[in-house]
Amino acid sequence: MVGAFKRRYPRVHLTIKQGNPPQLAEMVIAREADMAIATEALDTIQAPRAAGLRMRHCVVCGEAPAREEQRLTLEMLARYPVVTYDPRSPGGAASTRRFRRRAHPGHRAFSGRLDVIKTYVELGLGVGVIAAMAFDEKRDRHLRALEAGHLFAP
Secondary structure (H helix, E strand, O other): OHHHHHHHHHOOEEEEEEEHHHHHHHHHOOOOEEEEOOOOOOOOOOOOOOOOOOEEEEEEOOOOOOOOEEEEOOHHHHOOOEOOOOOOOHHHHHHHHHHHOOOOOOOOEEEEOOOHHHHHHHHHOEEEEEEEHHOOOOOOOOOOOEEEEHHHHH
């Protein structure tokens, strides 16, 4: 998205900052940033104006827990360590709450940022539950994305 923006508006100067959603909202409120994009809910923050979208989830893996013709289930996922967002975040809470009820007692899950999740999956440490929009077929060509919108609330 940034590359396309820069090609279309080459004279516009961009400064890209990172932060968690409350930090991003504070940057906008303090006019340290003109806008912020966050993948987590901002409903508890008094931002000047916020627009939201519903995030679908997918499962990323190296080896598929399901064959092409099978629909992914929580029971299939429970056989693997799951790498997903921090459970304290709204995205992580949505993806882990339902899964943890079904996982077997010895199941271990990791959590992290998106780049960490994909790296752990690449290293064979488990399967990842991420926002479907964060999977890029070209960039993530060594991973496979499985539809999981039916498993986790948007």
